[in-house]
Structures are given as C-alpha cells and as structure tokens.
Amino acid sequence: MDSFEEASIDIKMEIFEAIEDNYGGVIVNMKKEEPMDFLKFHSMLKASISHWRLKGKKGVWIKLPIELAHLVNAAVKEGFWYHHAEATYLMLVYWIPHEIPHTFPANASHRIGIGAFVLNQDGQVLVVKEKSGKITGTWKLPTGVVDEGEDICMAAVREVKEETGIETEFVELLAFRQSHKSFFGKSDLFFICMLKPLNFTINKQDAEIEEAKAKLGFSVRVRAKGEDKSQGKRVKAAQVAHPREPSRLVVVTTAHGEVHGGEAVAPQSFPKLAASS
Amino acid sequence: MDSFEEASIDIKMEIFEAIEDNYGGVIVNMKKEEPMDFLKFHSMLKASISHWRLKGKKGVWIKLPIELAHLVNAAVKEGFWYHHAEATYLMLVYWIPHEIPHTFPANASHRIGIGAFVLNQDGQVLVVKEKSGKITGTWKLPTGVVDEGEDICMAAVREVKEETGIETEFVELLAFRQSHKSFFGKSDLFFICMLKPLNFTINKQDAEIEEAKAKLGFSVRVRAKGEDKSQGKRVKAAQVAHPREPSRLVVVTTAHGEVHGGEAVAPQSFPKLAASS
Numbered sequence: 001m002d003s004f005e006e007a008s009i010d011i012k013m014e015i016f017e018a019i020e021d022n023y024g025g026v027i028v029n030m031k032k033e034e035p036m037d038f039l040k041f042h043s044m045l046k047a048s049i050s051h052w053r054l055k056g057k058k059g060v061w062i063k064l065p066i067e068l069a070h071l072v073n074a075a076v077k078e079g080f081w082y083h084h085a086e087a088t089y090l091m092l093v094y095w096i097p098h099e100i101p102h103t104f105p106a107n108a109s110h111r112i113g114i115g116a117f118v119l120n121q122d123g124q125v126l127v128v129k130e131k132s133g134k135i136t137g138t139w140k141l142p143t144g145v146v147d148e149g150e151d152i153c154m155a156a157v158r159e160v161k162e163e164t165g166i167e168t169e170f171v172e173l174l175a176f177r178q179s180h181k182s183f184f185g186k187s188d189l190f191f192i193c194m195l196k197p198l199n200f201t202i203n204k205q206d207a208e209i210e211e212a213k214a215k216l217g218f219s220v221r222v223r224a225k226g227e228d229k230s231q232g233k234r235v236k237a238a239q240v241a242h243p244r245e246p247s248r249l250v251v252v253t254t255a256h257g258e259v260h261g262g263e264a265v266a267p268q269s270f271p272k273l274a275a276s277s
Numbered sequence: 278m279d280s281f282e283e284a285s286i287d288i289k290m291e292i293f294e295a296i297e298d299n300y301g302g303v304i305v306n307m308k309k310e311e312p313m314d315f316l317k318f319h320s321m322l323k324a325s326i327s328h329w330r331l332k333g334k335k336g337v338w339i340k341l342p343i344e345l346a347h348l349v350n351a352a353v354k355e356g357f358w359y360h361h362a363e364a365t366y367l368m369l370v371y372w373i374p375h376e377i378p379h380t381f382p383a384n385a386s387h388r389i390g391i392g393a394f395v396l397n398q399d400g401q402v403l404v405v406k407e408k409s410g411k412i413t414g415t416w417k418l419p420t421g422v423v424d425e426g427e428d429i430c431m432a433a434v435r436e437v438k439e440e441t442g443i444e445t446e447f448v449e450l451l452a453f454r455q456s457h458k459s460f461f462g463k464s465d466l467f468f469i470c471m472l473k474p475l476n477f478t479i480n481k482q483d484a485e486i487e488e489a490k491a492k493l494g495f496s497v498r499v500r501a502k503g504e505d506k507s508q509g510k511r512v513k514a515a516q517v518a519h520p521r522e523p524s525r526l527v528v529v530t531t532a533h534g535e536v537h538g539g540e541a542v543a544p545q546s547f548p549k550l551a552a553s554s
Binding site: 022066070081086089145147152178184186189 | 299300301343346347349350353354358359360361362363364365366367368382383384385386387388389409422423424425426428429455457458460461462463464466
C-alpha cells in the first residue's frame, strides 16, 4: 500500500489553478500574459477535469482572453461549450456530473432600450428623423440603448443630448414594454422616460440624425388603450414606442398613467401633460 | 488598359457569401455542415475583406458554430473580435473603415430577475429558504431568472410553481430595481410581481429549496421609503428584494404603490394588501 502511494507521486500531472464558486464549481482565469501552446493546454485540461471530478466538483468555467483564441478548440474538443463572450474574452463551461443536468446560470438575455418623451412649455414633443436603420423618414421619439452599467434614466438624458443637443432632467417613467426575438434571439425591454428640457435650442447630431424638431401635436398611434396584463396594470401603457416596430411606434400617457390617443391624435386634442407645468 | 482588366479576372479569389444588413454591413453565416480547414478559411477571409472594403462595406459579422471552433483563431488573427456567444455559436465582428469608430450595436446587457409576492387569504406571504447560493438559511420571496423569450409575469408564475408547487395568477407589477456589476460585469433588472395563489398546498422542490411556507407578517426591511429618482416615481418602491443583497432583501408595497415597512415590520402591522381580497 505504501509503495503504491509513493509511486503515484511520480506521475503527478500539472493542473490549472482554479477559484471555487458558491455552487460547487471551479473557475479558471487564463492569463493573456502567460500564453500556452495548444497541446500543453489540452493535456492540462484533461488532467484538471479528472482532478476536479475526484473532488466532486460540478461546473467548470474557463475564461479565455481573445489573445488565447488558439486554445478555444482544445476546450471544445474536451466537451466545453460557450457560455458568453465579450469583446476581449470568451467564457466556456463544462459540466462534470453527466448524470444530472447542468445548472449554469443564464447569460444576459435582454437589451434595454429607452425612448425619451421631452415636452416643452408649449406642449410640443421633441421628435427626430433618423438617417439609417429600419425607421427612416418618420418622426419618432429619440431612442437608444442603455450602455453597460448605465441607469435607465441617465441613458434617456444622454441619448437626447447626443441626438439633439437638448439638456434634460429625468422626471418619471411613463411605460415600458417587453418584446422577444428582437436581435440574435434576445429580448428587449423598452422604457419610455418623461424628461424635462433645460434648454430649448436644438443642435442635431449629423452622423445619425436627419432632422430634429419640437413638434406640436405629434401624431400618435396607440395599439391598445387600457391595461396590458403582461406588464401589470400599474404600468398602463404597455404597448409603447419601439424603434423596430413602426406600427406601434408611440403611446402617449399622461403623468397619471392614462393612455391618450388613437390612430392619429389631432394637434388640438393632444393631451397637455402634467410634466410641462 | 483592357489587357490589365482581362488579366485581373484570372486571379479572382473565392470569397464568402454574405447577407447585407440595414447599416451598410455584411453577415456571414458559416455552416457546421460545410467544414473548412484553417488555411482555406483564413485566405478566403482576407480576400473577402478586400472585396467588402472595395464595395464600401463597414461592419462584418461572422457567425461560427461551435463545431467550427478551429476557425476562431484565424478570424482573430485577421483583426476580428468577439461580439457575443451562445452555447452553440460564437459571433465575431470586424470594422472595415478604420478611420471612424465602429457602430456595432451592444450585446445583451441585462439579466431579468423576478421576485414573487404571493399572498394568501389570511394575509400570509409565501416564503422559501434556499439550499445553495449566497442566501441560505434566510426566509425570502421565491425568486428566479426570466428565461430567454419568457414574459416577466410568466417567469414569476413558473418559479413559484417550480419551487413551491403553488399555482398562481399574475396580478400586477409592484416594483422594480436596476443594479449593476451583478455578474460578469452585466446588469440586473429585478421585478417584484404580485401573484394570486390558486391553490394553497405547498409542495416544495427538493433540489433547490430547503423549506417553503406561508408566513404571517414576514419580517421586511425597507431601505428607502418613498420615491427613487432613478426608477421614476410611478414605481415607488425602487429598492426592492434582491437575492444577492440580503441587506435590502424585501420591500413591501401596497397595490397602490405606497411603501410600507421599516427595518422589521411586526406581524400585527403587516399591511393587508389589496390583492388578498
């Protein structure tokens, strides 16, 4: 028995350094400063998986910086699959206990969009025409995508400033909508934010915006008046503006949540919103 | 002149078939059924980029199924970087006009979580204790992550059913919160949904749930009473339950949006919510 144990020391394999997570898994952060050839990576990976299996580990995460792209295929050959990628790295995963299904957490599933509802003292709404994309030649609310780590309300203020030069202050959230299969199979949450303008001189951005103006009685289309169960009755205007679906481009709600409008609201019937006071 | 043009025909290179997008870019969908070796892929990629550059194209997208993982490095060598990945494929991008910054749309940036507020006719709240994760041994609302393509309200109903066996019906959205740097640098939107129970016999799920019960006067902690500017005043309880931050685990709002509670609400002062009627 003793001689067997001593012999086993001689064939010790090199294994990866790993951090343990809270769910019985391990995380390997490969360093771009420590490049490795394909064969060494592949054999260390095999040895490491055996080691982790003996230790009863479940999920294995390997983070490969893009500089180590030559190692991706070695991990895939060992049964790893992709979990997610960002510009600078690829995250691969492997599930050791084949008898039970994996419990890896889902990747980010939604992109968050904003539409800005900016109303001046005359009850005019700030609208733009975009140069490219699916909707061109149509007046629409300034819209955009929330940046990584950005608050929804700040994204609305930023987009209005970028597209039109107007400085604004966040007032409140008017409505939001969830839609699916919007890009690469992912979903969208689109939030309409009411903003108060702090200056009134439009200075449109040339790269993306064809035209920008404050329009009185901006023609609105409302798909459904009243409540939408999927988003809860607190948020009454659930079918809201969406840059990719012109047919339900804009819903207007008052600051109290009631939906106003129809297929095309005439200027004189355009609701005076509370935020303009 | 003519002889030059004729000569150029003889050295025509093979280029990739590509779909044009709405933004002056091209998309190449590599097929796993048509495997290709590294060198052929690499030379076709070089020739294709030259071709697209001459055509004035901007962004190039290449979707590589995981079966073609051996080609990842060839694209990276040509200057491609990762846009996103799902379990079965990696999407790489390249920007041709180096003199202007790229305008590739952002990848999905948020994961959407739900917390279920299920109240029975006696005003008891359904709570669970989880077996693993950051919060164990603490009573909490059933929580979970919205699946790809799933509506927020349906995710809440599904999680309650999975964890406790209780069938519910979505009533309304009580509150939501946005948090950042929550996983892999991504953000979280967490929605508290009010649900109406349709049966009252708890049948907890053994894999994840330690204990489940309906508790009267579930002790609540409220971080901020009143409005939170970042989420808008319509949604009054912006500091809401979050599975990873026990210190602000639960906010309780009435069906009318007012925040009730404090550091620990005693059972007798626990608000009777409108949905229980």
